[in-house]
Amino acid sequence: MRRGVLGTAGVLGFLALLEAAGRIGLIDRDALPYVSVVLVTAVELAADGEFLRHVLITLSACAAGLLIAVAVAVPAGLLLGTVPVVERSARPLVEFLRPIPSVSLIPLAMFLFPDSGDAKTSLIVYTCAWPLLVNTLYGLADVDPLGKDTLRAFGFGPVAVAVRVSLPSAAPFIATGVRIAVGVTLIVAVSVELIAGGDGGIGAYLVQAGSAARTDRVLAATVWAGVLGLAANLLFTAGERRLFRWHHARTGETS
Amino acid sequence: MIARLGWYWMLPVAALTWEFAARAAQAVYFPPPSVIVPRLRELWFSGPAGRLFLTDEAVADLLPSLARLFGGWALAALAGVVLGVALGRSRTLSALVEPLLHFGRSVPPSALLPVFLLLFEIGTPMQVASIVYGVVWPVLINSMDGSRYVDRQYVETGLVFRMGPGARLLRIILPAAAPKIFAGLRLSVSLALIMMVISELYGSTEGIGHRLLEAQSQFDIPAMWAGIVLLGLLGVLLNAGFLAVERLVLRWHHGARA
Numbered sequence: 001m002r003r004g005v006l007g008t009a010g011v012l013g014f015l016a017l018l019e020a021a022g023r024i025g026l027i028d029r030d031a032l033p034y035v036s037v038v039l040v041t042a043v044e045l046a047a048d049g050e051f052l053r054h055v056l057i058t059l060s061a062c063a064a065g066l067l068i069a070v071a072v073a074v075p076a077g078l079l080l081g082t083v084p085v086v087e088r089s090a091r092p093l094v095e096f097l098r099p100i101p102s103v104s105l106i107p108l109a110m111f112l113f114p115d116s117g118d119a120k121t122s123l124i125v126y127t128c129a130w131p132l133l134v135n136t137l138y139g140l141a142d143v144d145p146l147g148k149d150t151l152r153a154f155g156f157g158p159v160a161v162a163v164r165v166s167l168p169s170a171a172p173f174i175a176t177g178v179r180i181a182v183g184v185t186l187i188v189a190v191s192v193e194l195i196a197g198g199d200g201g202i203g204a205y206l207v208q209a210g211s212a213a214r215t216d217r218v219l220a221a222t223v224w225a226g227v228l229g230l231a232a233n234l235l236f237t238a239g240e241r242r243l244f245r246w247h248h249a250r251t252g253e254t255s
Numbered sequence: 256m257i258a259r260l261g262w263y264w265m266l267p268v269a270a271l272t273w274e275f276a277a278r279a280a281q282a283v284y285f286p287p288p289s290v291i292v293p294r295l296r297e298l299w300f301s302g303p304a305g306r307l308f309l310t311d312e313a314v315a316d317l318l319p320s321l322a323r324l325f326g327g328w329a330l331a332a333l334a335g336v337v338l339g340v341a342l343g344r345s346r347t348l349s350a351l352v353e354p355l356l357h358f359g360r361s362v363p364p365s366a367l368l369p370v371f372l373l374l375f376e377i378g379t380p381m382q383v384a385s386i387v388y389g390v391v392w393p394v395l396i397n398s399m400d401g402s403r404y405v406d407r408q409y410v411e412t413g414l415v416f417r418m419g420p421g422a423r424l425l426r427i428i429l430p431a432a433a434p435k436i437f438a439g440l441r442l443s444v445s446l447a448l449i450m451m452v453i454s455e456l457y458g459s460t461e462g463i464g465h466r467l468l469e470a471q472s473q474f475d476i477p478a479m480w481a482g483i484v485l486l487g488l489l490g491v492l493l494n495a496g497f498l499a500v501e502r503l504v505l506r507w508h509h510g511a512r513a
Contacts (some may be wrong), residue, residue, distance in 0.1 A: 001349070003350045003353075006350035006351045007350060007351065007353055007354040008354075008410075009351065010350075010351035010352050010354060010355055011354050011355055013351075013469055014352075014355055031373070031374060032374070037408070074301050077355075079388060081411075086273075089265045090265070090266075091267050092263045092266050093265055093269055094268070095488075096266065096487070096491060099445060099448075099493070099494050100483065100486060100487035100490055101445070101448045101449045101452050101486055101487075101493045102449070103452045103453045104452050104464070104467060104482065104483050104487075105483065107456075107467050107468055107470070107479050108284065108455060108471075108479065108480075108483065110471065111284050111476070112284055122318060138427060160323060175471070178421065183361075186363045187363040187365050189367045190363045190365040191365040191453050191457075192493035194365060194368060194369070194453075195456050195457060195458050195468075202366065203365070203366070204386040206366060206368075206369040207371070208303035209275040210372060210373060213373075214374050214412065216369075218370055219375060220372060222362060222366050222367060222369075222370055222391025224307075225362055225363055226358050226359075226361050226362035226363075226366075227358075227361075229356060229361035229363055230358055232268065233357075233361060242324040
C-alpha cells in the first residue's frame with residue numbers, strides 16, 4: 001500500500017519536475033516539448049489509425065519471430081541436452097556464435113531477404129533463439145536423475161523419457177527463456193525498422209516523425225514503445241508464475 | 256581442461272565445411288572463410304608493425320568505436336552502481352522511483368536513437384548517450400538488489416566495531432553486493448556492444464557499424480562479412496576479458512562458496 005502511494009508520487013513528481021523545468025526554461029523548448037504536450041500527443045496517437053497500423057506491424061513481427069524461435073530452439077535444446085556427444089561438440093560453436101551482436105547481421109539479413117519484414121522476423125528468430133536454447137539447456141541439466149531412471153526402469157525409451165520427464169521438468173526454465181526473449185524481440189524489431197523501414201513499424205514511424213522534426217510525436221511513440229515493453233514483461237511474468245506455481249513452490253521462491 | 260579443449264575440434268571442422276559448402280554452392284552472400292579472412296586482414300590489420308598492424312581505416316573506425324564502447328560502458332557502470340546502491344539502501348527512495356525504473360528499462364533502447372539524434376549532435380555524443388541508456392539498467396537493478404539484501408549480521412558487526420558510514424559502505428555493503436553487481440556488469444558488456452553497433456548503423460559517419468552499412472550498400476560482401484567476423488571476435492574477447500577480471504576480483508567470493 002505504502003509502496004503504491006510512494007510509486008505514484010514518484011511518477012507524478014518526476015513528470016511535474018520535467019514540466020516545471022520546461023516552463024521555467026531549464027530545458028530548451030525547441031529541443032524538447034513540454035511533458036504535458038508529449039502526453040497529450042501520446043493520447044492522440046492511441047486513437048491514430050496510422051500509428052496503430054505501425055504498432056501492429058511491429059507486434060506481429062515480434063510474435064511470429066518468437067513463435068518460430070521457440071519451435072526451433074526448444075527442440076534443438078532438447079537434442080543437445082539429452083545427447084551428451086552432440087552437446088559437447090556443439091558447445092564451442094554456440095560459444096562462438098552467441099557473442100556476435102545480432103544487429104551486426106542486419107546488413108546481411110537485408111541481402112538475404114529483399115522484403116524487410118522477412119529480414120526483421122528472421123533476425124528476431126536468430127536473436128531469441130539464444131536465450132531460449134541456453135535456458136532449455138540449463139533446465140535439462142537440472143532434471144532429477146531419479147525421475148529419468150524410474151522411467152527407464154519401467155522400460156521407457158529415451159524419447160519417452162525426454163518428453164515425459166525432461167521437458168516438463170525444464171519447462172519453467174524455458175518459460176524464463178521466453179520472458180527474456182520477449183524483451184529482446186522489441187529491441188531487435190525497432191532496430192531493423194530504423195535501418196530498413198520499408199515494411200513499416202514503430203521504428204519506421206519514429207524515423208518519419210524524426211525527419212519531420214515532430215519531437216513530440218517521436219517522444220510519444222517512444223513512450224508507447226515503453227508501455228508495450230512493460231506490458232509484455234508483466235504479462236509474461238504473471239503467466240510464468242501462474243503456469244509454474246508448483247515450480248516456485250518447490251524452489252521456495254516467494255517473490 | 257585439455258579434455259574440454261579437445262571438443263574444439265568442431266571449430267576447424269565447421270570452418271572447413273563452410274569453406275567447401277560455400278565454394279560448391281557458389282553462394283554469393285556467403286563467401287568462404289578463405290575470402291573473408293584476407294579481406295579482414297587487408298581492411299584493418301595490414302598496417303605498419305609500429306602501429307600494431309592497424310591500418311588507417313582501423314585507426315579511423317575501430318578506435319573511435321572502441322572508445323565509445325568503453326566510455327559509454329564505464330559511465331553507465333559508474334552511474335548504475337552509485338544509483339543502484341543508493342536505492343538499495345533506502346526503502347523510501349526505491350519505492351519512490353521503482354515504477355519509473357521499470358518503465359525506463361522497458362523502453363527498447365533502439366527506440367530512443369531517434370530521440371537522441373534530435374537531442375544531441377550526430378556522432379559521438381548521440382552514440383555514447385544511447386550506449387549509456389541501453390546498458391545502465393541491468394547494472395542499476397542488480398546493484399539495487401545486491402545492496403538491499405546484505406546479511407544483517409554483517410552490517411551489525413560493522414556497527415559494533417564502530418565503522419563509520421563510509422567504511423561500512425566500502426568494506427561491507429559493496430563487497431557483499433559485488434557478486435550481483437558483477438552479474439549486471441557482465442550482461443551490460445554484451446549489451447554495450449549491441450548498442451555500439453546499432454547506434455553506428457543508425458546515425459554515424461564512421462565506426463565499424465557504419466563501415467558495415469557502407470559495405471552493404473556497395474555490394475562488397477566480403478567486407479561486410481569481415482565486419483561481422485570482427486564484431487563477433489570483439490564479442491568473444493570482451494566476454495572472456497570480463498570473465499577473467501570477474502574471476503580475479505571475486506576470487507574471495509568463489510573461495511568462500513566452494
